[in-house]
Amino acid sequence: MRERTCALVVVGNEILSGKVQDSNAYFAARELRKIGVALQRIATIPDDLAVIAEEVAYCSQHFDLVITSGGVGPTHDDMTLEGVAIAFKRKLVRHPELEQLIRQHFRDRSLDAGLKMAEVPEGAILNTGGDIRFPTVQIENVYVLPGIPQLFESKLLALKERFTTDPYFMRAIYTQSSEDAIAEFLNACLKQFPALMLGSYPRIGHSEYRVKLTLESKDSDYLERAFAHLMELLPRDAVVKVE
Amino acid sequence: MRERTCALVVVGNEILSGKVQDSNAYFAARELRKIGVALQRIATIPDDLAVIAEEVAYCSQHFDLVITSGGVGPTHDDMTLEGVAIAFKRKLVRHPELEQLIRQHFRDRSLDAGLKMAEVPEGAILNTGGDIRFPTVQIENVYVLPGIPQLFESKLLALKERFTTDPYFMRAIYTQSSEDAIAEFLNACLKQFPALMLGSYPRIGHSEYRVKLTLESKDSDYLERAFAHLMELLPRDAVVKVE
Secondary structure, rough: OOOOEEEEEEOHHHHHHHOOOHHHHHHHHHHHHHOEEEEEHHHHHHOOOOHHHHHHHHHHHHOEEEEEOOOOOOOOOOHHHHHHHOOOOOOOEEHHHHHHHHHHHHHOHHHHHHHHHHHHEEOOEEOOOOOOOOOOEEOOOEEEOOOOOHHHHHHHHHOOOOOOOOOOOEEEEOOOHHHHHHHHHHHHHHOOOOEEEEEEEEEEOOOOOOEEEEEOOOOOOHHHHHHHHHHHHHHHHHEEEEE | OOEEEEEEEEEOOOOOOOOOOHHHHHHHHHHHHOOOOEEEEEEEEEEEEHHHHHHHHHHHHHHEEEEEEEOOOOOOOOOOOHHHHHHOOOOOOEEEHHHHHHHHHHHOOOOOHHHHHEEOOOOOOOEOOOOOOOEEEOOOEEEEEOOOOOHHHHHHHHHHHHHHOOOEEEEEEEEEHHHHHHHHHHHHHHHHOOOOOEEEOOOOOOOOOOEEEEEEEHHHHHHHHHHHHHHOOOHHEEEEEOO
């Protein structure tokens, strides 16, 4: 089964300084999971050219896909595309198609600032389609998305089909046991099913359960066998619900 | 004025796979800002020893403080302390004080799993104080906090006093102009006040304003001069509110 890995690079001082709570990472995490993509890194970094370039270069080399969020507007603190250009050692050039779109959009308004958004790394690809007004810039395996949640979300949804790969299957077990009381059963299950993705999530103050266990695999048959095995191992009266 | 930088390392497959929305990063960002600490990186990474070790080593070298969130429980997917040990090339050893605390806490319950939480990198320091039951493990400049929000928050608050440094001062300007219409004024202001932290945050669908500008500095006098200068530059009727 195909594994497709992804990193998300969130650019923005406003998030690091606590002025804004990022919601794009959570949105991307859920949407990517639904289409079988393994999000393996979220890096939230400042509006700083060198840092953007370094992080994008690292992620591009280590993951199949990279999505960036933020830093694509017309002001001084919007520098993601320039950072991506440095990451790939390319020049920033004005893209004629973007220029045309921006000239239409801005008309008499302050065109100089707007045209900054037409400057992309040389060789960039424009992705259209879906419910988006402005194409999504792609350089190699890096997709540059805006930080405003409404725009980020619609652009990611427009790209979903192209990213889709073999799905994950999941089962969940809710228990009233504490984590320490069931740790040995989880270890025993993993010994038998080493490829199982097994998560153990304690929750404080929930009336129904104390620990939620999640079992995942891209192989539904393997998952069901691991699930059955773990259910055998766990004390029967500890389990309050399964999904 | 003292600058103190910080990185936050959030460990957890549950966040990357979209099962859980992390709230610790936003909490930490706000609290650190209040006490003058510059959070400059948030890395959200999987339950993977090598990745944890690499990220912690990187952050420890590049930032004054490192806070980790998550991966400190008794189950197989809790491996932050082992990752930190690898980052610092130290052995994991059982800490006698932690062992005693855990023995008291667990009593007859499954002690083996619990005792996993007493294994810390050699030479680790235990920080007590504040409203916490279990001390916070520190290795060099790295503070290891649990991922459960209630615990993360109380532990961070207990550490706040030790992290506090010179505060940031902030002013905000709300405008009805679009970003492209004011970009040139922001650039002009930065030319005059290059050390100003100036953010420009467009918002879609807000009835009161289109762009919020934030001006920050650790030098309140410098901030006020920059604020006055920018207010001079901006078209008067564009400003709807200042803070």
